Amino acid sequence: MKKFSNTLTALLVSLLLPIGVLLITVKVASLRGQPHKVNAQLSSEHITSVDHSQFEILQQDFESPHNVTEACLSCHTGRDEEIMSTAHWKWERETEIDGKGKVSIGKKNLINNFCTGANGNNGSCMRCHIGLGWKDKSFDFSDNRNIDCLVCHDQTDTYFKQKGQAGMPATSATANSSYQVPDYPYVAQNVGLPKKNNCGICHFYGGGGNNVKHGDLEEALLSCTQHVDVHMSYDGPDMACIDCHKTERHNIKGKLYSVSSMNVNRIDCEQCHSSTPHNDAVIDEHYIKVACQSCHIPVYAKANATKLYWDWSSAGMLDETEEPYSENDADGNHNYLSIKGNFVWDTDVKPEYYWFNGTADHFLTSDTITEVPVQINKLFGEYLDSTSKIWPVKVHRGKQMYDTEYNTLINMKLWSAQKGEGAFWKDFDWDESARLGMEYNERPYSGSYDFISTEAYWPINHMVSPKHETLRCTECHSDDSRLENLTDFYLPGRDKSKAIDYAGIGLMYLALAGIIAHLAGRLIAYFKNK
Amino acid sequence: MEKVKIYSRFERFWHWTQMMLIITLGLTGFEIHGSYHLFGFEESVRLHSASGWAFLVLTIFALFWMIVTGQSRQFVPVRNNVKSQVMYYISGIFRNEPHPVPKTPESKLNPLQRIVYFGLIILVFPVQLITGFLYLYFHYPDNPFALEGLETIAVLHTLGAFLLVVFVMIHLYLITTGHTIGSNLKAMITGYEELEQTEN
Known part of the structure; x- marks a missing residue:
C-alpha cells in the first residue's frame, strides 16, 4: 500500500504537476485579445x-x-477667405525647418524629383x-x-x-x-x-500620369478590392478621402512630406482606431516605435505601377525624323521618353523603412549641394528620438540637372504651348531650358550644367491591407529583415553579438567533447574491470 | 545499503517543473534569437514570456520553500573536499573508487554541485530573470528609466542562456555518475535513493 502511494506521489509531483504547469503556461501564451471594432462616421x-x-x-x-x-x-x-489661406491656394506655407529656420515653401517654390x-x-x-x-x-x-x-x-x-x-x-x-x-x-x-x-x-x-508620384494614391482606389485598400474598397466601408482627411472650414487634415515639414495637422490612424487597437499587449506596444503603416501596408502600388527612378540625363534623344519618341517596358509602362529620359516603374513594391518624427528637411532653391545623392526632402528621425517611428517610405531616386559652378539644382523650363520658346519638351535644348527656368525663378545660372543623383521621400499611408495580409513578425525580426538599413538599435531576431554566439556555441562543443571523452574513459574502465 | 528519502515532494515538483520551463525557455529563446525556426517567431515570443512568468513564480515559491525549511543551506558552498571531488571525476571514477563525499539527506549535494548550483541561484537565474523582465518591459528608450536600447540586456540574456545550455548538457551527463547509472534519476523521480548507511 505504501509502495502504491509512493508511486502515485512520484507520478504526481514528478510528472503530472509539472506538465500541468507547462500546459497552463502554453494556455496563457495562446490567449489573444480580439481587435477593437471601429465605428466610423462616413461622409457618405x-x-x-x-x-x-x-x-x-x-x-x-x-x-x-x-x-x-x-x-x-x-x-x-467667408469661404473665400478660408480657402485663400490654405496651401491648396497659396502653394506655399510658413514652415519652420530644423536647422534652416522659418521659410515659406510649397509647390510654388520647391524643387522636386520629377x-x-x-x-x-x-x-x-x-x-x-x-x-x-x-x-x-x-x-x-x-x-x-x-x-x-x-x-x-x-x-x-x-x-x-x-x-x-x-x-x-x-x-x-x-x-x-x-x-x-x-x-x-x-x-x-x-x-x-x-x-x-x-x-x-x-x-x-501628379507627375504626369497615374500613380507616378505617390505609389499609394492612384485611380484604382476609385473602385478597388480590400486587397488594394481596406478603407476605400467597394466591398469594405468604401470610404472617401475626406473621411480620414477631416476638414474644418476648408482646412484639410493631412500632410504630404514632399512639400511639408512640420508635425502639425497630421492624420493619425488613432482618429478612428485607438492607440491599442489590437487589444494585445505585445503587438500594441510596437506602436511606440512603429507606425501602423509599417505592418499594415506590406506593399504599395498594388494595382498599377509607380515610378521609382527617373534619369533625366538620357532625355532629348530623337528618332531618325528628328521627332521625340517613347519606349515601353514589358508591363507597358514607359521606360524611355525623349522629353523626360529613362524610368523604372514597378508594382507591388516593398517600401523602404525610415525613422520619421513628422518633420522633414527640404532642399531649398537657395541651398547648395553638400551630399550626393542630393536629399530633396530628408525625413527626420532616429531611434533615440521618442517621437520617431519606423515608417514605410517610397524612395524616388533620380538624376537631374545641376549647376556645376553654383552647385545648385536647376529649375528647368519644360513646357510651352509651341516650339521656339525654349521649353525642353519642344526644343530639346538643355542650356536654354535651364537658363529660362532659372530666370523665371529669379535664380542665378552659370551656364555649365551636369546631372546629379537625387532622392525624394514619400511616406506611405494608403493601400492599407486586410488583416490577414499584415506583415509577419519575421519580415523584420530575422536575418533577412526589412529593417536592415535601420541599424541604430537592437532588434531581436535580427541582431546578435557574434562574439557571444561564437563563445556560447564553442562552449557547447567543448562541453560535448568533454562528455564524450569522459564517457569513453568510463566505458574503457568498465570493460577493463570486468 | 538502505532506501532513504532524499528529495521531498516539493523539491521534485520544483525540479521537474523547472526542467520543463528551462527547456521551453531555451527552445523559444533561441528561436527569438534567430538560431532556427521551430514554433514560429510570434508563438515563441508568447511562449517565452509566459514561461518567463511561470519561472519567476516557481522561483519565488522555491526561494520561500528553501528559506522556510532551511534547505537553503544545502546550496552553500563548502571548502572541504572540493579537490577530492574534482579528483574523483578526473581519475577515481575510472578506477571504480567510491564517491569521496557520501550523499545523505542532510547533505544531498557534493561540493562541486554546491558551487555550481550556488552560482546558478545567485548569478545566472537572477541575471536571466532581471534581464528577461527588463527585455519585456523596459526596451524602449522613452520608458521611465531609459535603457538606450536592448543591446546590453539582450547580450547578457543570451550569454546566460548559453551558460544554461552548457549546464544542462553537463548536468544530464553527470546524472549517470551516481551510485548506479540510474540511481540519481530514480531518486529525483521517486524521492528515494539507496544510500550507504553512515554512522551518526
Whole structure:
C-alpha cells in the first residue's frame, strides 16, 4: 500500500504537476485579445441640407467659371477667405525647418524629383492649382473670383480643367474633342462634398500620369478590392478621402512630406482606431516605435505601377525624323521618353523603412549641394528620438540637372504651348531650358550644367491591407529583415553579438567533447574491470 | 545499503517543473534569437514570456520553500573536499573508487554541485530573470528609466542562456555518475535513493 502511494506521489509531483504547469503556461501564451471594432462616421452618410438646383442664381447661363465662383460666394460668404489661406491656394506655407529656420515653401517654390519644379511651367503644372488660370506671375491671388470651387465640389464628373491651360476649364476658344466647355448650370446645381475622384484628379495623376508620384494614391482606389485598400474598397466601408482627411472650414487634415515639414495637422490612424487597437499587449506596444503603416501596408502600388527612378540625363534623344519618341517596358509602362529620359516603374513594391518624427528637411532653391545623392526632402528621425517611428517610405531616386559652378539644382523650363520658346519638351535644348527656368525663378545660372543623383521621400499611408495580409513578425525580426538599413538599435531576431554566439556555441562543443571523452574513459574502465 | 528519502515532494515538483520551463525557455529563446525556426517567431515570443512568468513564480515559491525549511543551506558552498571531488571525476571514477563525499539527506549535494548550483541561484537565474523582465518591459528608450536600447540586456540574456545550455548538457551527463547509472534519476523521480548507511 505504501509502495502504491509512493508511486502515485512520484507520478504526481514528478510528472503530472509539472506538465500541468507547462500546459497552463502554453494556455496563457495562446490567449489573444480580439481587435477593437471601429465605428466610423462616413461622409457618405452626410445629408445635404439644401437642394442647389432650386437656387435661381445657379440657373443662369454662366459665361465663365469665375461667374460660378461669384454665385457660390454670394451665399457661402467667408469661404473665400478660408480657402485663400490654405496651401491648396497659396502653394506655399510658413514652415519652420530644423536647422534652416522659418521659410515659406510649397509647390510654388520647391524643387522636386520629377519635373524639377512647377514654377515656370505654369500652363501644365498649374492645372492642378485650385484657381482659374495661374498662367504666369500676373495671376491675382487676392481675387476671390479666381477660386475654382467646382473642381473640388463637382458631383457630376463632367467638370475638368483643360490640359495646358493653367487650371482653366475649356472655353469656347480652347474647346476641342477632349475638353468641352462645361455645362456650368448643371455642374453648379450638383455640388457636394468632395468625392474620391475630386481629390484624385490631381492627387492620383501628379507627375504626369497615374500613380507616378505617390505609389499609394492612384485611380484604382476609385473602385478597388480590400486587397488594394481596406478603407476605400467597394466591398469594405468604401470610404472617401475626406473621411480620414477631416476638414474644418476648408482646412484639410493631412500632410504630404514632399512639400511639408512640420508635425502639425497630421492624420493619425488613432482618429478612428485607438492607440491599442489590437487589444494585445505585445503587438500594441510596437506602436511606440512603429507606425501602423509599417505592418499594415506590406506593399504599395498594388494595382498599377509607380515610378521609382527617373534619369533625366538620357532625355532629348530623337528618332531618325528628328521627332521625340517613347519606349515601353514589358508591363507597358514607359521606360524611355525623349522629353523626360529613362524610368523604372514597378508594382507591388516593398517600401523602404525610415525613422520619421513628422518633420522633414527640404532642399531649398537657395541651398547648395553638400551630399550626393542630393536629399530633396530628408525625413527626420532616429531611434533615440521618442517621437520617431519606423515608417514605410517610397524612395524616388533620380538624376537631374545641376549647376556645376553654383552647385545648385536647376529649375528647368519644360513646357510651352509651341516650339521656339525654349521649353525642353519642344526644343530639346538643355542650356536654354535651364537658363529660362532659372530666370523665371529669379535664380542665378552659370551656364555649365551636369546631372546629379537625387532622392525624394514619400511616406506611405494608403493601400492599407486586410488583416490577414499584415506583415509577419519575421519580415523584420530575422536575418533577412526589412529593417536592415535601420541599424541604430537592437532588434531581436535580427541582431546578435557574434562574439557571444561564437563563445556560447564553442562552449557547447567543448562541453560535448568533454562528455564524450569522459564517457569513453568510463566505458574503457568498465570493460577493463570486468 | 538502505532506501532513504532524499528529495521531498516539493523539491521534485520544483525540479521537474523547472526542467520543463528551462527547456521551453531555451527552445523559444533561441528561436527569438534567430538560431532556427521551430514554433514560429510570434508563438515563441508568447511562449517565452509566459514561461518567463511561470519561472519567476516557481522561483519565488522555491526561494520561500528553501528559506522556510532551511534547505537553503544545502546550496552553500563548502571548502572541504572540493579537490577530492574534482579528483574523483578526473581519475577515481575510472578506477571504480567510491564517491569521496557520501550523499545523505542532510547533505544531498557534493561540493562541486554546491558551487555550481550556488552560482546558478545567485548569478545566472537572477541575471536571466532581471534581464528577461527588463527585455519585456523596459526596451524602449522613452520608458521611465531609459535603457538606450536592448543591446546590453539582450547580450547578457543570451550569454546566460548559453551558460544554461552548457549546464544542462553537463548536468544530464553527470546524472549517470551516481551510485548506479540510474540511481540519481530514480531518486529525483521517486524521492528515494539507496544510500550507504553512515554512522551518526
